[in-house]
Amino acid sequence: MIDTTGFQWLSASCTHVGRVRQINEDACLDQAERGLWAVADGMGGHTLGDLASRLVIESLNQLPPAPSLAKLMTDARDRLQTVNRQLLTEAESRGAHIIGSTVVVLLAHGRRCGYLWAGDSRIYLYRGGTLRRLTRDHSQIEELMSRHQLSDEDAMTHVARNLITRAVGVAECLELDEETMDVLDGDMFMLCSDGLSNEVPEQDIRKALVSRDCRDAAEAMTDMALQGGGRDNISVVVVRAEDMFSTERTVLNPAL
Template sequence: MTQTTPFKWTSSSRTDVGLVRKVNEDSILEIADRGIWAVADGMGGHTLGDFASNAIVSALSDLQPRDSLEQFATDAEATLQAVNRQLRTEAYNRGAQIIGSTVVVLLACGRRCAYLWAGDSRIYLCRNGHLLQLTRDHSQVEELLSSGTLTAEAAIHHPARNLITRAVGAAELLEVDGEMIEVADGDIFLLCSDGVSNEVTDQEMRAALVTGNCPQAANELVEIALMRGGRDNISAVVVRADDLHVTEQTVLNPAL
């Protein structure tokens, strides 16, 4: 089935082991011509986090575009559920307590995008110069923030800020959150692991993304995280949507 979209999708990505860890447990996926992007962050401190994140990305890479965004998203969630079962079995066979990974996925179809996630890997949207975090972390700190028992300032250095409440492979039942959004000309999405979001400020993210240059933005975000100490693995996938209809109008009538 061939996916039709009125947008030209371009993207760029970069992942780095950082300056502290010996193994990069992050995995990234970037298939612009099929409208699929993802970041998976193997759970630090657990066995085979790199195996888990790679299993997720490998499975998602087999997804094929659909005429319906809803079906595309359903396929992606079914894929994550299958990997969840695979990782649970793998952990049992290896005698490991958990083999798991966070994940965030972006899917493009028509004039809309779907995004799915489990854990604290994030998606941001930069639109008309404004930055918006689309996902909500599945973490203990996020739960405290939502209940009003913790301030945003206190959350930055909270000792539980890295404790997540959902991940692929972490439990028998995988809960995946998902949303859909209408795409606008010039929209720029950022998918990233917490190696970026914990080190790079919203203002710095916006400054990098607003240029509209995907390779430059991905490199800049990773370099900032490295400059801050690179304490975790670092991954960024930057995706841009350009409305072909708007581009054609501008070419035909430069006055527009």
């Protein structure tokens, strides 16, 4: 997609059932032409997680064009609130305790983008050779670490490592965190489910993104997650922004 500001968006995605699970409860959305990307992870161990993630993605895929990033973000929040109510109703009608899903969404409009999330699916930014996680997991582990009650090493084996505190379909009112930012030429974003982030260290994520090729990076990270054990479903979306009007781009500068 090239918009009127001269930004071109490129992307690629992969989703894999992994080596242990029988059903892929992940779903992803990869719509570079619309500036719309998302990953949803149906809650493992609960009923119909695949249904939950699919409904989240299908609803986001129906977002109409918007005149501004603010309106696009509002529409995305509204759709996720609607899916939240649908999943609560579905769970009640089926006699299920929970039918839920995490979600992380990236929205692009002009030279800005926004992202919103609930749960432990993540989004990273690769800029100027540096990788930075943009989201904070909504999980018991993250809360313990933020209070300095748990080390990074202990978090890897803690009994609560898979317990999330927010998701679509678990509470009457869905709590979403969100941020917006300016986009720079060469920025790369990576959205993923915890089936990837639990298996692939951040230094290896960075190495995969150095190639600048969205498809190669997405496939490389999926392969690394499988080699790491593939204990959960794996989903990844890689997005790259290019400023077609930039006078600084050069093949000799890998940071662009």
